[in-house]
Amino acid sequence: MLNTPVRYLKGIGEKRERLFRKLSLKAQEDLLYFFPRRYQDRLEITTISKLEPGFYFLFQGKVLSKTEFKGFRQKNVLKVLISDDTSSILCIWFNQPYLANYFDKGKEFVFYGKVMRYDGILQVNSPEFEENNFSQGILPIYPLKEIFTQRYFRRIIRDVLEKNISKLSDILPFNIRKKHDLINSAAALNNIHFPKDHKILEQAYKRIAFEEFFLISIPFILQRLISKKKLGIRHIIDDSLVNRVRNNFGFELTFDQQQVLEEIKNDMVKDYPMQRLLQGEVGSGKTVVSSLASAFSISGGYQIALMCPTEILAYQHYNNFKRWFLNTGYEILFLSGSIKAKKNIYKDITSGKAKIIIGTHALLEDNVKFNNLGLIIIDEQHKFGLVQRNLLSQKAFYNLKVWPDVLIMTATPIPRTLALTIYGDLDISTIRQLPDGRLRPETVVYNKENSDSAFQFVLGQVRLGRQAYIIYPLINESEKLELKAAVKMYEYLQSGIFKGLSVGLIHGRLKETEQKKIMDEFRDGKIKVLVATSILEIGVDVPNATCMIVEHAERFGLSQLHQLRGRIARSQNNSYFILIANPKSEDSVLRISAICHTCDGFEIAQKDLEIRGPGEFLGSLQHGLSELKVADPIRQIDLLKAAREEAKSLIEKDPNLMLRQNQALKQALEKKMPNYKEFNKLT
Numbered sequence: 001m002l003n004t005p006v007r008y009l010k011g012i013g014e015k016r017e018r019l020f021r022k023l024s025l026k027a028q029e030d031l032l033y034f035f036p037r038r039y040q041d042r043l044e045i046t047t048i049s050k051l052e053p054g055f056y057f058l059f060q061g062k063v064l065s066k067t068e069f070k071g072f073r074q075k076n077v078l079k080v081l082i083s084d085d086t087s088s089i090l091c092i093w094f095n096q097p098y099l100a101n102y103f104d105k106g107k108e109f110v111f112y113g114k115v116m117r118y119d120g121i122l123q124v125n126s127p128e129f130e131e132n133n134f135s136q137g138i139l140p141i142y143p144l145k146e147i148f149t150q151r152y153f154r155r156i157i158r159d160v161l162e163k164n165i166s167k168l169s170d171i172l173p174f175n176i177r178k179k180h181d182l183i184n185s186a187a188a189l190n191n192i193h194f195p196k197d198h199k200i201l202e203q204a205y206k207r208i209a210f211e212e213f214f215l216i217s218i219p220f221i222l223q224r225l226i227s228k229k230k231l232g233i234r235h236i237i238d239d240s241l242v243n244r245v246r247n248n249f250g251f252e253l254t255f256d257q258q259q260v261l262e263e264i265k266n267d268m269v270k271d272y273p274m275q276r277l278l279q280g281e282v283g284s285g286k287t288v289v290s291s292l293a294s295a296f297s298i299s300g301g302y303q304i305a306l307m308c309p310t311e312i313l314a315y316q317h318y319n320n321f322k323r324w325f326l327n328t329g330y331e332i333l334f335l336s337g338s339i340k341a342k343k344n345i346y347k348d349i350t351s352g353k354a355k356i357i358i359g360t361h362a363l364l365e366d367n368v369k370f371n372n373l374g375l376i377i378i379d380e381q382h383k384f385g386l387v388q389r390n391l392l393s394q395k396a397f398y399n400l401k402v403w404p405d406v407l408i409m410t411a412t413p414i415p416r417t418l419a420l421t422i423y424g425d426l427d428i429s430t431i432r433q434l435p436d437g438r439l440r441p442e443t444v445v446y447n448k449e450n451s452d453s454a455f456q457f458v459l460g461q462v463r464l465g466r467q468a469y470i471i472y473p474l475i476n477e478s479e480k481l482e483l484k485a486a487v488k489m490y491e492y493l494q495s496g497i498f499k500g501l502s503v504g505l506i507h508g509r510l511k512e513t514e515q516k517k518i519m520d521e522f523r524d525g526k527i528k529v530l531v532a533t534s535i536l537e538i539g540v541d542v543p544n545a546t547c548m549i550v551e552h553a554e555r556f557g558l559s560q561l562h563q564l565r566g567r568i569a570r571s572q573n574n575s576y577f578i579l580i581a582n583p584k585s586e587d588s589v590l591r592i593s594a595i596c597h598t599c600d601g602f603e604i605a606q607k608d609l610e611i612r613g614p615g616e617f618l619g620s621l622q623h624g625l626s627e628l629k630v631a632d633p634i635r636q637i638d639l640l641k642a643a644r645e646e647a648k649s650l651i652e653k654d655p656n657l658m659l660r661q662n663q664a665l666k667q668a669l670e671k672k673m674p675n676y677k678e679f680n681k682l683t
Helices: 013-021 028-032 097-101 150-167 174-179 185-193 198-229 239-247 255-268 286-299 311-324 343-351 386-400 416-422 448-463 486-495 512-523 558-565 586-597 601-612 614-621 637-653 660-672 676-682
Strands: 038-042 056-070 076-083 088-094 108-118 121-125 128-131 137-141 275-280 303-307 331-335 354-359 373-379 405-410 427-431 442-446 467-471 503-506 529-532 545-551 576-580
Touching: 028 150, 056 088, 056 097, 076 097, 088 108, 128 150, 137 150, 150 185, 174 637, 185 198, 198 275, 198 637, 198 660, 239 286, 255 275, 255 286, 255 405, 255 427, 275 286, 286 303, 286 311, 286 354, 286 373, 286 405, 303 311, 311 331, 311 354, 311 512, 331 343, 343 354, 373 386, 386 405, 442 448, 442 586, 448 467, 448 545, 448 576, 486 503, 486 529, 503 512, 545 558, 558 576, 558 586, 558 601, 576 586, 586 601
Parallel strands: 088 121, 275 405, 275 427, 303 354, 303 373, 331 354, 373 405, 442 576, 467 529, 467 545, 503 529, 545 576
Antiparallel strands: 038 137, 056 076, 056 108, 076 088, 108 121, 108 128
């Protein structure tokens, strides 16, 4: 059975099972879907005389002689001279004395390794070898983190395939496979692990990629189908309230904001619930749009709930909404886990006295019972899962027996084709335009050797009346990572270069009340320099803070750096984003280069997707979804579209997957999607 623990496979047992768990391999099915990282092409055996230094080769020969001795630092060295009819080569192993027992004179072996030349002699260090039945062909190389040898792991994979492959049910119906020229599941798994040739390997990848795109699309297609069947609120909008809120802004809306607002208004006057994603550049004014959407709902007599991932962001929205709804007569409440006395807050929410409730996950608490919740706004949606999003909607439905409108905001834009898959249950609105007069920050990179110049520049800006952030990746010093930590550097900067200035410190381990106090003091200008961790990544708005230094910038993700940069581009003043970095890996060099060359969030998102690959990128955007292991939405856009269309067509025809040909798919979804049965009840 595929769900049988790996310890029951021959050669594993309970002791080795713990090692498999380090690779997140618990059941035999996990092994089937643990795909090779790359392959070694061993289709042709090369004679020793034709071996060239610097390349990997498959070659064979007989043992002429073997020598053992103690080398540098008493390490055991085994040298075996191998010969065929054309020439000879030296094979060398270090600290593996037991191998000497294998290489008796005259025995014949096949070897695979990288050939080198030292002192005119061909040699290969630590080659893979086998006697007689050597694995000739295209061999898989797995990401094993040096826990197992490749040879051992291949044997385990072969065992799992032999035991289970005939029992596999194909989740893709035959008509879909035929239409798109896809091999069946068994053939795909067999050949992605042990391909007979390059053509069948390509077919295996295509099949598994299609399946991954297909599965990742289904929950959102189901969600959309359910939404279209729900009875929503047909909002009656009073433009006079909307205009009063707009007059409190003190600025004009951009063209993009007006376009998006019209899309939201058209949704809210319909009799089925709005499900809309608002994605926009950092600082493009998404919150302003959400406040006017709130005015749409309030004017018809309904409540609004705005949920944020952090108390800092929620409290900032609370202050903005109070300012924008000034003199309208509507009560705005703030709710978070740090508030002790909540009885009166709960009472005002339940009675309907509170019209706008802004808070954190605390809005999901059982004690929060809305009177007539008509609009749900979720900020930074990728910090919440699909289930959490639905919980608020269910609270509204429980009381009104109709479903509320939902507006989801994100400052992590992604390419539209990918957005249609990731957020396939939502209509998508986009703001690319920044408010008039908003200047792009200047991005500069320093290395640690000349970082003093960066701090001197920031000191000069602070003395001119500006404020600054100093960002660190850790709170306290780590022995493993030689990084400057926020707490230590706060003490150092306070007594050093910023001596005499008010310096603050904020990080995620402080109590929420303490975080709020520090941010209020920074916003009011009492704190001039704020030392922080990446807790400030999301939504902090202090227009006078025009400088930011990010130390160890190579440790931050590309989208994370762009979010941090967005904290200082909040006014019409020049702003400076200063990175102190010593990138060494290829990815970190690419990230630093990308952040310096563009301020466009959509370009940043595209580059981030290219650098990190789809698996990690998708994982950070949407909790609860399995990572794409094979599918690549950048290079396989056409396949993504085809898989999504097939998933949409299948679900529309058989939403409950009752047809016989869809039973394997239904079982797979119930296994992969814990909430699939809940979807099933609603369709």
